Amino acid sequence: MTTETQTTASKLDRLTPSRRYALTVVACVVTTLLATPLLGYLDLANIVMLFLLTVLVVAVQLGRNAAILASVLSVLCFDVFFVPPRFSLAVSNIQYLVTFAVMLVTALTTTHFTSILRQKAREAEHREQRTQALYQLARQLAGALSIEQVGELVHTFMQAQANAHSVILLPAEGGKTLATPAPAEAHFVESHLAQVAFHSGKLVRSDEVSGLGLASLYLPLNATMRLRGVLAVGFPTNSDEPSDATLSLLEALASLIAVALERLHYAEVAKTTELNMLTERLRSSILSALSHDLRTPLTAMVGLADSLSLIKPPLPPAALETSQALHEQAASLAGLVGNLLDMARLNAGEVTLRREWQPLEEVVGASIKLLGNALAGHRIKVDLDRQLPLLEFDAVLIERVLCNLLENAAKYAPPQTDIELSASRQGDAVEITVADHGPGFPAQQHDELFNMFVRGHPESGKPGTGLGLAICKAIVEAHQGSIRAENRSTGGAAVSFTLPVGEPPVIEEEHL
Known part of the structure; x- marks a missing residue:
């Protein structure tokens, strides 16, 4: 439908019923005036066609009710002005009654179907307008930047x-x-x-x-x-x-x-994720840079503190005590810097695992021996399942995990209490648990403990920066394992991590 046709249709739709009926009467009168001079040249059947054409035009342009009026007026005009005797409703031949009836039925039928088609056309036009509006809205919503x-x-x-x-x-x-x-x-x-x-x-x-x-x-x-x-x-x-x-x-x-x-x-999720990635990358870069810059002078401080105890003749006792305290603090700070550097490397994915098939008890023994004086005030109870299979892991990194967990347990557990280290097979993994009899973890904070710089008891006077458990989590997840923290029902805290069993190599016996 063209723009001109739509404009004409809209003007006709705004006509009042009285004006529609008036136009219908005018159309029938005009048809009668035009057909009267043709009476001597055309048969009555052809003049009927002129009136049916008028009914069709009225039905299309003015609607159903106006077309019904046009049908009745057309039959009357045809009877009065064209059927003998003219200018009278009387009919000389009874066959003209059949003509009137057929003419009226044809006109009404034409009116009915024309009105239906007109209504369908309007509905189609309305649907087209709504579809176009939906299409425009879809384009606008695709560019919307906020709710x-x-x-x-x-x-x-x-x-x-x-x-x-x-x-x-x-x-x-x-x-x-x-x-x-x-x-x-x-x-x-x-x-x-x-x-x-x-x-x-x-x-x-x-x-x-x-x-x-x-x-x-x-x-x-x-x-x-x-x-x-x-x-x-x-x-x-x-x-x-x-x-x-x-x-x-x-x-x-x-x-x-x-x-x-x-x-x-999802755009907001992607934006937040990208921001978190950039923040984490920046933090790792800063930690790595600081760790590298601090490691050399700290190593020198530890060495100088050690050298003070070797001076001949020996220093006075007060000076030796000061040098020992300096050595301990420098070593502690060096360990902290080492943790920062390790965390930066783990987050950056720069650590390559050196996996080897080996028994777990060797790494457990090495970890306990490495800590030495840090565990002196506690009893270490080791309970390893005798049926543990060989595991494929990086011994240095898993040793670091065990050292961090044992050191944390010794730091927070009361002196002379037990620290329990156990391992057992759980399905397709081996679970290692380090438990103590200390105050336990704060409620509702178990998952947050494995984030960087998060401590279980921030107000505690115990030294630490909250990197130990974060390093443990990064190392365990690099081995496709999982780690969790929980409070024991009998009191104290427990941290457990898993290592996948895998398929250890078959060791063939040597035949002598």
């Missing part, structure tokens, strides 16, 4: 296409319920109906609440991954019930909104 912008676009669309008001309701934190609407929109939403639509994932409709100024339609915003919210729609109080076409439009709109909200969600 507020999506709401504004949807509000404008609903006002233009359905003369309705709409509100987008989003899930509250946790995703179990809908968030409370803004105060300006709270009076428009019936919370119970919105919650029903959100939990059921189906359209909820209640015409009773529309008279109270509340939204009567609640459409769930079903996206690919999950439900993104609910679209509340309210119509004016004096408006008709929404048609099936309007409901179809709203369902299509809800799908577009859900896709837009899901796109914004």
Whole structure:
């Protein structure tokens, strides 16, 4: 349909019924005047065709009721002005009654089908306009940068296409319920109906609440991954019930909104992830740089402190005590710098695992021996399953894990208490546990303990920076294992980590 045709049709649609009937009468009169001079040249059957053509034109341009009037007027005009005796309703031949009846039925049938086609054309034009509007909205939503912008676009669309008001309701934190609407929109939403639509994932409709100024339609915003919210729609109080076409439009709109909200969600997730990656990379770079710059002077300090105890003649006792304290503090600081450097390397993925098949008890014994004086005030109880298989791991790194866990246990457990180290097979993995009888971990903080610079008891006077467990986690996960912390029911803390069993090589016996 061209623009000119649409303009003409819209003008005719705005005509009042009285003007339509007046135009119908004029059309019938004009047809009668045009056909009268042709009476001597055309048969009556051909003149009937002129009146049927008039009925068809009226039906197309002025509608069903006007066409019915045109049908009746055409039969009357044909009878009065063309059928003998003329200018009278009397009929000289009974066969003309059949002509009148066929003419009237034909006119009414033509009116009926023409009106149906006209209505279908209007509906098609209306659907085309709504489809075009949906297409334009989809393009705008694809470029929306915020949820507020999506709401504004949807509000404008609903006002233009359905003369309705709409509100987008989003899930509250946790995703179990809908968030409370803004105060300006709270009076428009019936919370119970919105919650029903959100939990059921189906359209909820209640015409009773529309008279109270509340939204009567609640459409769930079903996206690919999950439900993104609910679209509340309210119509004016004096408006008709929404048609099936309007409901179809709203369902299509809800799908577009859900896709837009899901796109914004994942865009925010990607942005946050990228920011976290950049932050972690920057932090690792700073830690690596500081560790490298501090390691050399700290090594020199440890060496100089050791050399003070070897001076001949020996230093006075007070000076020797000071040199020993200097040595311990420098060594502690050197260990801290080593932890920082190790953490930076692990986060950067620069550590290559040197995996070898070996028994776990050798690494356990080496770790206990390496700590030496750090475990002097505690009893170490080792309980290793005798049926433990060979494991493939980096002995140096796993030794570092055990040293960190044993040192932490010795640091926080009361003196002269037991520290228990056990290992047993659990399915396809071997679980190693280090447990103590200390105060345990703070409640609700077990997962956070494995983050960098997080300490179980920040206010504690015990030295430390919160890197030990973070290093343990990085090393264990590099071995495709897992690590967890928990409080024991009998008191104290326990940290357990797993190493995969794998398929150890077959050792063939030597035949003598």
